[in-house]
Amino acid sequence: MAKLVLLHKADSIYEDEPDVVYDFPRAYLKAVEEAVGDWIVYYEPIKAGPRGYFAVAKIERVIPKPGVEGRFLAMIEPGSFLPFDREVPRLVEGRPMEASLTEPDGTPKKGGAVQLAVRRLPEADFARIVDFGLPQELERIEATRYDPHPAELAEGAERFERPVLERLTRRPYRDVAFRRKVRAAYGYRCAMSGLMLRNGGGRPEVQAAHIRPVESQGSDSVRNGLALSGTLHWMFDRGLISVADDCETILVSHNKVPGDVVGRLLAPDGKLVSPEDARNAPHPENLRWHRENVFGRAMPDDPAPWG
Incomplete structure (x- = not known):
């Protein structure tokens, strides 16, 4: 298995529904098949909007797209899609969130991997993006949003130091x-x-x-x-x-x-x-x-x- 970044544009020719299905060409088939059973992060490219990384989901299976030669569908595992509480910027303090998009001096790369619609995502980068978009302490943030000292926090809200995958499920x-x-x-x-x-x-x-x-x-x-x-x-x-x-x-x-x-x-x-x-x-x-x-x-x- 392997984690991925999947590029998504709302007005694309590809018929994506991020919480249901991801439509992609044959060029990315091997990479997406490797991600079956694992998590992906959705990314909005600069020309499509300001969101950057905006959600996570899990790929359940990959099938050929009916009636369309050379296209495939990554079916999203029901119940796995989750939008980020705060959208994750492409750059933080001038550095990309993905190591593969970063030059040795920390500056963003141009061209190449930046333009790929499907990118492999190391575990450390995945955890970093999710931690930014879905903070560990989100339950406490919500419980204390209008009352700094609530009588009771939601069950488990005080135990927010949880591994990324446990949080997502x-x-x-x-x-x-x-x-x-x-x-x-x-x-x-x-x-x-x-x-x-x-x-x-x-x-x-x-x-x-x-x-x-x-x-x-x-x-x-x-x-x-x-x-x-x-x-x-x-x-x-x-x-x-x-x-x-x-x-x-x-x-x-x-x-x-x-x-x-x-x-x-x-x-x-x-x-x-x-x-x-x-x-x-x-x-x-x-x-x-x-x-x-x-x-x-x-x-x-x-x-x-x-x-």
């Missing part, structure tokens, strides 16, 4: 990372009510909902998330509300949700609030999955929050 850590990215993507505003509520201490009341749950092979991509108030999160998870195939019209199970509740909780125009960066908009396939598998199902036994 530990559900409580991933939940914190997902929540921070989704809420920030929507400016801490509920995507269905349009409201931005904060408690007395300044803590945002909005939550992060998975559109397709992790236990149903949903990812921790921001595109599989919605920032929702507590009540709307409850309704969304129980299939009382969803989003239409236009990716913006809010659907309501009217035979289960009183009309006055709809009027109080949802935005007047019945439309989903868009995230600040269009690249973070909910993926149509995730919304389709929710409509087909969750929306309109039988009401659970637990009482509705509106009484």
Whole structure:
């Protein structure tokens, strides 16, 4: 196995969905096959945007791309994709994050490996990039964000000295990372009510909902998330509300949700609030999955929050 850096451009001819599949030409087949079962880091080139290194994922298998000669698909292991809490710059104090892109005097190389869409990544470079993008102390950072001395930290938050791979696979850590990215993507505003509520201490009341749950092979991509108030999160998870195939019209199970509740909780125009960066908009396939598998199902036994 081998770790890799995979170049990703949103407007490329290659049909990538970073949390699902990576599309690449035959020239990189050997390198990608060596990475099956191991972790990769996604990288946005300078001409495509400012993000630098922006996420990690794990390659599950490689298959030929159906109907396209000379192209292959690296299938991403479900549940492995995780965006960085803070995007990692290409250079730190003038030095590249990757040893292979660094001249002996520490300056950046030009051409050659810099232009490769797939690059092998030494373990030390991988750990350095992940430590920068997903800090070991992320749970503590979040727990003390609005209260420097919380009565209780999230379970395990005080034990943040964890190996990189343990961090990437530990559900409580991933939940914190997902929540921070989704809420920030929507400016801490509920995507269905349009409201931005904060408690007395300044803590945002909005939550992060998975559109397709992790236990149903949903990812921790921001595109599989919605920032929702507590009540709307409850309704969304129980299939009382969803989003239409236009990716913006809010659907309501009217035979289960009183009309006055709809009027109080949802935005007047019945439309989903868009995230600040269009690249973070909910993926149509995730919304389709929710409509087909969750929306309109039988009401659970637990009482509705509106009484």
